[in-house]
Amino acid sequence: QKEVEQDPGPLSVPEGAIVSLNCTYSNSAFQYFMWYRQYSRKGPELLMYTYSSGNKEDGRFTAQVDKSSKYISLFIRDSQPSDSATYLCAMSAIRDDKIIFGKGTRLHILP
Amino acid sequence: DAGVTQSPTHLIKTRGQQVTLRCSPKSGHDTVSWYQQALGQGPQFIFQYYEEEERQRGNFPDRFSGHQFPNYSSELNVNALLLGDSALYLCASSLAGSSYNEQFFGPGTRLTVL
Numbered sequence: 228q229k230e231v232e233q234d235p236g237p238l239s240v241p242e243g244a245i246v247s248l249n250c251t252y253s254n255s256a257f258q259y260f261m262w263y264r265q266y267s268r269k270g271p272e273l274l275m276y277t278y279s280s281g282n283k284e285d286g287r288f289t290a291q292v293d294k295s296s297k298y299i300s301l302f303i304r305d306s307q308p309s310d311s312a313t314y315l316c317a318m319s320a321i322r323d324d325k326i327i328f329g330k331g332t333r334l335h336i337l338p
Numbered sequence: 339d340a341g342v343t344q345s346p347t348h349l350i351k352t353r354g355q356q357v358t359l360r361c362s363p364k365s366g367h368d369t370v371s372w373y374q375q376a377l378g379q380g381p382q383f384i385f386q387y388y389e390e391e392e393r394q395r396g397n398f399p400d401r402f403s404g405h406q407f408p409n410y411s412s413e414l415n416v417n418a419l420l421l422g423d424s425a426l427y428l429c430a431s432s433l434a435g436s437s438y439n440e441q442f443f444g445p446g447t448r449l450t451v452l
Contacts, residue, residue, distance in 0.1 A: 235378065259439050270342070270428055270443035271381065315380050319439045324371065324394045326430075326439060328380030 230254050233316055233329030241337050246303040250316035250329045253297065257318040257327075260292045262301045265313045265331065274314075275301065306336045340365055342431050342444035350450045351419050359414040359447045363431030369393075370412040371441055372404060373428040381428055387412050388434055416449075424451045 233250045240246055248262075258279055263271035275290040277283045277299075283290045289302040299318075303310055313331040343362045351357050363370050369388045373381035383396035387406035406412045410431075416423055426448050430441035 231380075233380075263443075268445075268448075270445045273440065273442070276440065317380075324369075324386045324439070325383035325396060326371075326381075326441060327383070330378070330380050 230327050231316060231318060231329040234332055235330050237333040237335055239335040239337055240306060242306060242308060244306050244336075246306050246310070246334060246336075247300060248303075248314050248316075248332050248334070249298060249300045251296075251298050252318055252327075254318075254320070254327075255294075255297070256320040256323075258321045259319045260290070260299050261317040261319075261326070262288075262290055263315040263317055263328075265315060267312075271315055308336045308338050310334065311336045342429055342442055344427075344429050344444040344447050346447060347445070348448045348450075350452065352452050353419055353421060355419050356415065356417045357419060357449060359416075359427050359429075359449070360411065361414070361429030361431075361444060362411045363429075364442050367431035367433050367442070368410050369432045369434050370406060370410065371430045371432070372412070372414045373430065373443075374398070375426040375428055375446070377425070384414070419451045421451050424449060 261276045262274045265271045280294045287304045291300040315331040316329040371386040372384040375381040385395040386393045390406045401417045403415045426446040428446045429444045432441045
């Protein structure tokens with residue numbers, strides 16, 4: 228079993244829809260949970276991070292962490308064509324320098 | 339404020355050759371991590387450098403080595419290249435002791451091994 232599982236998609240939704248992306252993980256030591264956005268041929272860009280369980284909102288983006296289920300989610304409201312990209316979930320443990328990434332979900336927002 | 343920069347952008351090598359990739363961290367950062375991203379996969383941690391020493395290493399063979407310079411810039415060296423080394427190599431910088439493991443990524447170097 229991989230440490231982090233993420234459905235690669237692609238996921239296609241119409242403009243304005245709510246997008247739900249998620250990941251599961253197996254390592255209970257993970258405490259930092261992140262979502263990165265990666266456009267084609269670019270490096271990943273940090274969108275959201277959450278420490279331990281709970282919700283965090285930033286504009287149109289909401290990140291949720293459920294440590295009891297080992298499940299994290301990213302919601303995008305009022306999706307725009309410019310949101311079309313690959314979204315990578317990522318995690319790390321406290322005092323651990325490496326970040327473990329999911330495979331990424333390719334998202335297409337249709338105008 | 340310059341972000342993380344990497345050079346070169348693209349590189350083509352043949353099997354058995356050696357390659358050196360370069361990274362300059364974001365201004366104010368002192369720690370550099372290297373990741374390998376194969377096509378259709380998430381980045382995989384290679385190693386991290388802090389105070390010119392390798393601090394942590396992922397599951398990569400000794401063919402992968404690195405260096406950090408006093409100005410915090412870093413190099414990734416790969417010897418005896420294999421076809422499977424073809425990937426996007428990402429450099430990420432961070433500040434040691436920050437409250438969480440926030441790493442800023444560069445645009446990457448795309449390596450093709452023929």
